[in-house]
Amino acid sequence: MAVIQTRNLTYMYPTATKPAIRDVSIKIEKGEFVLITGPSGCGKTTLCRCFNGLIPHFYQGEINGEITVAGLNILEHPTSELAKHVGLVFQNPENQLFALSVEKDVAFGLENLGYPREKMQKRVDWALNLTGIYELRERAPHELSGGQQQRVAIASVLAMQPEIMVLDEPTSFLDPLTAKKIFEVIYELNNTLGITVVLVEHRLDLTAQYSNHIIIMNQGKVVLDGEPREILSSKETRLIGVGIPKATRLYQILKEDDGVKLGKKIPLSSEEMTKLLREVIKT
Amino acid sequence: MSVFDGLKFRRVYSPIHNLDPRIKFIYVCAIFVIAIMFGELLPLIILFTFQIPFVLLAGVKREWIRSMRGAAFLATIIFLTNFVFAYLGARGIGQSLENAVAMTLRFIVLIESFSIFFLTTSPDHLGLALEQTHVPYEFTFAFTTAVRFVPVLAEEAQTIMDAQKARGLELERGNFLKRIRNYIPILIPLIVSAIRRSLELAEAMESRAWGATKKRTNLYVLKMHKGDFILIAITIGILAVAIYIRLYLPIPSINQLLANIN
Helix, strand or coil: CEEEEEEEEEEECCCCCCCCEEEECCEEECCCEEEEECCCCCCHHHHHHHHCCHHHHCCCCEEEEEEEECCEECCCCCHHHHCCCEEEECCCHHHHCCCCCHHHHHHHHHHHHCCCHHHHHHHHHHHHHHCCCHHHCCCCHHHCCHHHHHHHHHHHHHCCCCCEEEEECCCCCCCHHHHHHHHHHHHHHHHHHCCEEEEECCCHHHHHHHCCEEEEEECCEEEEEECHHHHHCCHHHHHHCCCCCHHHHHHHHHHHHCCCCCCCCCCCCHHHHHHHHHHHHHC | CHHHHCCCCCCCCCCCCCCCHHHHHHHHHHHHHHHHHCCCHHHHHHHHHHHHHHHHHHCCHHHHHHHHHHHHHHHHHHHHHHHHHHHHCCCCHHHHHHHHHHHHHHHHHHHHHHHHHHHHCCHHHHHHHHHHCCCCHHHHHHHHHHHHHHHHHHHHHHHHHHHHHHCCCCCCCCCHHHHHHHCHHHHHHHHHHHHHHHHHHHHHHHHCCCCCCCCCCCCCCCCCCHHHHHHHHHHHHHHHHHHHHHHHCCCCCHHHHHHHHC
């Protein structure tokens, strides 16, 4: 069953002269790990804002087409109601934390939903443990490092136990190692809890291996949509300027220029590439 | 960054910090009332020394001394005006002196008690207290968020200042008016980025079900502990004693006491 489905979705910001996204028709299944990528300004963030109703409720503007998220038509349900189903994590961790302690920040959504205290405390502890920041719970968010802050942001969304988590470039303020750890946390949530993850990212090197669905956007349109191995090895993807994982690119070069084919499975990460190379060396 | 240091909050644990801010506030108000009730020097001295144990117990001696020093200028003015006018009003020098000292001390007692309150109450607690005294949540949220973003904005101001200086902006040049005008290239980017930040913040709030229900709950709840009851008892005690003294006991002035000794 599709948890997110759009049909010919077109949206224009109030002050804009041309639509930020045009004719977007996508289908995201339950439990998928979806990667959305594409050059800057291609409408990825706008699409994310549609998923929890910030567009059109917060931004106004002109929206056309259909969009249902978790079985709800976003045009008819306010963001506060959609928030129970869709969690949105933003780019800048600093601007999405507003409380004076981590614990309180994680509880913010639950407080808004009017949860009783005992239940809330349990949920908060659960979310903090899953994201590995339980020992930071009494610290002030602004004292934490960027990576820790982003974990708090993820925990605070997770605490509401949404079916879908949308993360809009959550690691663009972080260094590669911290980013890698964040991705591992996100993958864990997808893998063990079955939460549908929609991740907007440029760093495909670190994320492609986790995904099982990839959507590539360019100039407000969805250009490619499908299986990661297939899409990342296609020529079109490269021409748009998507940062294809180095392992995939290496595989491609060897195949196209030298006619060498390393195994059947196109690698998406260095680990997978290493495995392929080892097999070749052995034989 | 020293200008902004005073605005940063630190999480400290002490018997005084753990007290319920509402009770602390009542205590401060009681001290306030008592200080207004007495114009004589002797009870004000007692009131002043009475609060010093609180400072020591809370471990905020250094900050407290700093805030007292901050009040010194105003205190001097109060002292001088009181002394001069009392003296001109043809009172003896001893009595005018005592009167002026009393007025100054009254002011210091007020500052003292308020600074104890603010030095030992985390903004977190204060927000919670506001919330539980049924102040609308929008206001308390605005308050805690403001406190939360002060260090962030201070840091940003510093970054913008550095950036503008790197482009050749000279802040410390020219006369007074020119100097103020020098800050425009700092203020504009700061305000623009603050507005942008607030939009992002609003988005994040919306995404976390802001305003989903009318009946909002709270993770933390203020509870009265033993210490709070002790403070209530102390407050009622000193208030009662103060009222009794005011109504039924004559208060000797220091001058009279000195005269008696001689």
